[in-house]
Amino acid sequence: MNHGTTHSSGAADVLLTSSVFGAPCWVSLTSRDLNATQDFYGAVLGxxxxxxxxxxxxxxxxxxxxxxxxxxxxxxxxxxxxAWTPYFAVTDADQAVSRVRERGATVAVGPISFPPGRAALVADRDGAAFGIWQGELVTEWEAWRQAALTFISLHTRDAFDAAIFYGEILDWASGLPGCCEVDYAADQVLLRSQGDIVARIESGSVEAPPDPSVRPHWQIHFTVADVGPCIRAAEKHGGSLLDEGEHQAVLRDPDGAQFTVTSRRQR
Structure with missing residues (x-):
């Protein structure tokens, strides 16, 4: 792969390095009104x-x-x-899609070739949608992480079962150079890439049975300096506040897509 190459896919430009894989590398949003979407996220996230x-x-x-x-x-x-959808970097999109099918999950689109790469939109066995991307980078992965200030979390019925599924699809904890590492905590699974936490899988206390009321989904978190101005900007520009904590807030944009803003102090 040639570092510094720009690529556009069906979700727009996507990133990947040859030394990092299995990690979230991009997020995309489907929209009904591009102009309103641009105005909203420009105001909320700058x-x-x-x-x-x-x-x-x-x-x-x-x-x-x-x-x-x-x-x-x-x-x-x-x-x-x-909805917002996360994309994960893979070394072989066709192989990843085959693994998805083999494990009883859903392939919605792809793999589709977008030279110089391939992409697919899939869902896990509980219906949480995500994308996979094999291709060249726009900028160094670390620089994208710093600029995007993004991490993702999967809210699902059984965090440990989900971690096994994603690990098999994305080669987590495989020992291969550049793969993501997995930490099992009391009530969640943490995904690390180059030492940074890049994703969480959550389903409640490990002692509790899987919660049948949870509708599994990936939630996108954007890290911001101050949550309060984001809430006010969202409400001013047609969005709404769904939930607010000490250091974060769940917001809905005018089209209905949910996302979370989290204070840097919380990260």
Whole structure:
């Protein structure tokens, strides 16, 4: 892979390095109204915008000139749900999709070739949607992490069963150079890449049985300096506050997509 290469996929520009895999590498959002989406996230998260190679229905969000997220205005056209989706870096998209199918999960789209890479949209056995991406990077993975200030969490019925599933798909804790490591805590599973926590899998106390009321989903967390101004900006621009804690808040954008803003102090 050639470092410094730009790529656009169906979710917009995506990142990958040859030395990091199995980790979240991009997040994308489906939208019904691109202009309203840009206004909202520009106000809440301070993002700037540029067009993407796939045409007028796609935008790329920038922080200090670095691509951090993709927006696709396809929700109405393709009758897709409005939602944020994380993408995981893989070394072989076709192999990852085969593993998804072998384990009884769902492949919605792909793998599709977007030279110089391949992408797919899949869901785990409990219905939580995620993407996989095999391709070249836009910038160094560490620089993307610093600019995006993003981590993700899976809310599911059985964190440990989910960790096994994702580990088999994405080669977590495989011992291969660059793979992600997994830590098992009392009530969650932590995913680490190069020492950083990049994802959490949560299902409640380890002693408790799986919760049948949980609708499994990946939640995107954007780290911000101060949660309060984000809440006020979201409400001013047509969004809503769903839940607020001491250091974080769950917000809904005008289209209905949920995301979390978390104070740097909490991270």
């Amino acid at each position: 993002w700037q915008w540029r067009g993407a190679r796939l045409g007028d229905r796609f935008r790329t969000a920038l922080v200090d000139g670095v691509p951090v997220a993709g927006i696709a205005g396809l929700a109405s056209m393709w009758q897709m749900a409005v």
